[in-house]
Amino acid sequence: MNFNSEDEFYLSAIAICIVLKKRKPKIKWCKDWLLKRSRLSHINLIKELTLEPTDWRNYMRMDEPTYFKLLELVTPLIQKKNTNMREAISPHERLSATLRFLASGMSYEELKFPTLISPQRLGVIIPDTCKAILFALKDYMKMPESISDWKEIARKFEERWQFPNCLGSVDGKHCRIIPPNGSGSFYYNYKGFHSIVLMACANADYEFIWCEVGVNGRVSDGGAIKQTQFYKKLVSNNLNIPSKEKCQNSSEPLSYVFVGDEAFALRPDFLKPFARNSLTTERKIFNYRLSRARRLIENIFGIMSNRFRIFHTSINLRIDRIDLVVLTCCILHNFLRKSDSPYNRSDLFDIDDTTIDDVLPATAFTALEARSGNTSNDAKLVRDSYVRYFNGEGSVSWQNAQIN
Known part of the structure; x- marks a missing residue:
């Protein structure tokens, strides 16, 4: 830099000093x-x-x-x-x-x-x-692949909940979220908050055998399950489900089925309760017996939510990371069921009361109702076969008292 005089040099130096003095101090990389x-x-x-x-x-x-x-x-x-x-x-x-x-x-x-x-x-x-x-922990939650694995699940459902040939209890849970910017009402559900839906199936040991999450909350449980890989395999007969067979004391073969609430569609391999406007004494008994097997999944959701309180908040993460967090809680539930004895407190689960030959629920029993809709004749015939079984050779001494 050339200066014409000594004064220009000093003026330039002063200007540089002023600029340097005004510079902000460097920000620390960490507090x-x-x-x-x-x-x-x-x-x-x-x-x-x-x-x-x-x-x-x-x-x-x-x-x-x-x-x-x-x-x-x-x-x-x-x-x-x-x-x-x-x-x-x-x-x-x-x-x-x-x-x-x-x-x-x-x-x-x-x-x-x-x-x-x-x-x-x-x-x-x-x-x-x-x-x-x-x-x-991937080995702690697996969908059965063989017929013998499915039959083992069914055996435990019949042994513990007197529901033969049951392959699992299915339900959905709305997980509260902070919706992404610009999503509008896309995640807004009928309960009045934004959510994504966790769809899951449980065995008789209160363990998840399948979970999928990510469907937006506007979709009902019945609609959400249709978007899962589980349902796609079910309708395409790719789950390797056993063929119908007689159970203990049954006079006719019964299909192997999943059980769910009124939100799901009735299928030959998926049973739900009868609607209120079509109830008879026999159908009330069927609804009650189905509820004993179905409410397992609701117990699991309650236990998991109380252990992992993130389900009591509106999760404020990217949607893909919310999916990750929810699935992590599900697999940790299975891990704790097998590894952590305090997690398995008896008061958290439905338990058998041998004094009345019945089961005391961890949550109060609510009679299930179903909406009527278009279902196949095969599905109705399967459900009717269970109605006959529960009111015939598969009846238990205490079931009538439970519906009165």
């Missing part, structure tokens, strides 16, 4: 208090909770041995390497943050305080950990 994670985060609280098993379960939503079993399974999938810039967030911190997110329903902005992990980083960690959980 100071977030850098104190090893000292201030909830990881230290978790260490103290090992002395209080009840408080540990309340905080982590599972007992200590189950948590560390899960941590061992997911660690190879979420372990990160340290760099010259910073120390990696450990698998223990990642899993505990994810479980607290599912258990509490806190937003990322709220969760940063107990975890001392920035909301931006949590937005990466939690979806990644959910994917790892789904992969590590």
